[in-house]
Amino acid sequence: MKTPSIRPLLESLSHISYRTFLIVMSLFATPSFSYADDLKVMAHESVSISQLNRSELRQIFTGHRQHWQNGKKITVFVLQDNDELHKQFCRDILQMFPYQLSRLWDQLTYSGQGVTPVRVSSYDALIEALESTEGAIGYGDKNDIVKLRRIEVEEK
């Protein structure tokens, strides 16, 4: 009599374990996002740089860097937390979560450590603020922008 093989059971179990492992690991994985090609970092035309790496961009948007290299003040403009474009910017470009960013801003604001971004209520207001404020940085659709400087984000 042929002994029943336990191999299928083990394979099944290992498959379940492997799947569980993947699910668990995905919970802890650093977020990986796809780029939305039209959403770009935008700055006032007085800003002389055209490229930032992601670490520099995070320093600016988390309020830890508040002046450009020429000493001019950086003013960050963003949309409200629940705005879809803001969520997209956080996820795709900063590669952070909106609530995480809000928490950092609140810690800065209410402990005297710095000035946080100016939140505007509409996309038009965002573009207008970026166009009219020297040293400003924010984001926008590259197809809408004529007067602003586009800043590329280096992957490294």
Place this chain on the structure above:
Amino acid sequence: MKGLIYFSLLVSSFAVFSADSDFAWHGYASQGITQSNSSSFITDSDAVTGELTEIGINGLYRLSENLSIAGQINYLDGGNRFEQGARLDYLFVDWKLPDLGGGWQAHIHAGRFKNRHWLYSVTRDVPQTRYTAVLPQSVYFDGFRDIALGSNGILTSFTHYGQHNIWELNWSYGRSNINSSQRDFLLGEEANGEAKQDFVHQASVFWQPASMAWKVGVSWLNSDFSYTPSQQDNRLAGEANVERFMLSAQYFSEHWEVSMELLSEAQHSRGLFAPDFNDKRRGDGGFIQFRYLFNSQFSGLIGYDTYVNDVNDRDGKRLEQLSNGAVPAYFGYQDTTTLGLRWDIAPKWRLQGEYHWVEGATRVVSLLDRNVAEQADKNWQMWSLQLMYWW
């Protein structure tokens, strides 16, 4: 003072922030209802109360690229948890040192600064930055709230932004005033003299990956206290030293976040109660909190917090024996399970509710209280519902 703060808030609400200005003004106001049931931790006689008020206003003035002044005043009412009234939360000069090279930045704060060494300590008074109105009492013990919040002195902070890692090193030295309710907690209501914090020395190191998804850190605190009795006093001159080590960790995911802190705290007291009194003990504990974001408006929280007053007497039985039964054993520890819900009603508006089930009472009242046994049952509860607005 409460009226003055309300007036300041009214005035500031008309202030328009200008992106070109060197001034920035912000604030917050919150009001809640709360109750502690079978314990006097928040309210007496199980009363439901509106003693959950937190109002603050702050300003930051940038003098130059590297120099600014920041200050915040607030009004706090937390029932029996801490002294009600207005406070100068912080007021310091922030000097940003020229770039140190290698991706390092440094700041020096001189004046009254906030404690930056624990996860929530820097904005402990700011309702919208907390998971719950009552923070885990193992680490954020409300009885010593004003001492732990910040110090008058100097703080230095070094931050390194690398391509893959962020390092933050903090060091501070200073002291805080001890008010009469904190003195009574330390020495009992019979103390009439002056308790003083001689110094508090703190250091911490935090690491984050560049994505800031993780935050892990360790911190150390060392502080000396002294007591000078008044002419008619039941306490003697004496001193105490407290040393605390902590491990802190946080993780942010898209739909959930978790935070935890563990502490070990040694206390050495000499004099105070008798000429040859010499007592050493070590307490330990910690908390873990898990928050799930159902969507961008609603989130839920579950947490567990635990603390033992003396690691050599975890069930408090020796405490009960030594006090001849005056202090029940359950005053030697405190374990708390918490459930919370948060609703972001609109931008800058939030409603937050929480319920805590507690066993033990070591953080409820001073163990030197004359009627300590009457202050809490072994099992008790507390809850709060808080509406908050900030700008």
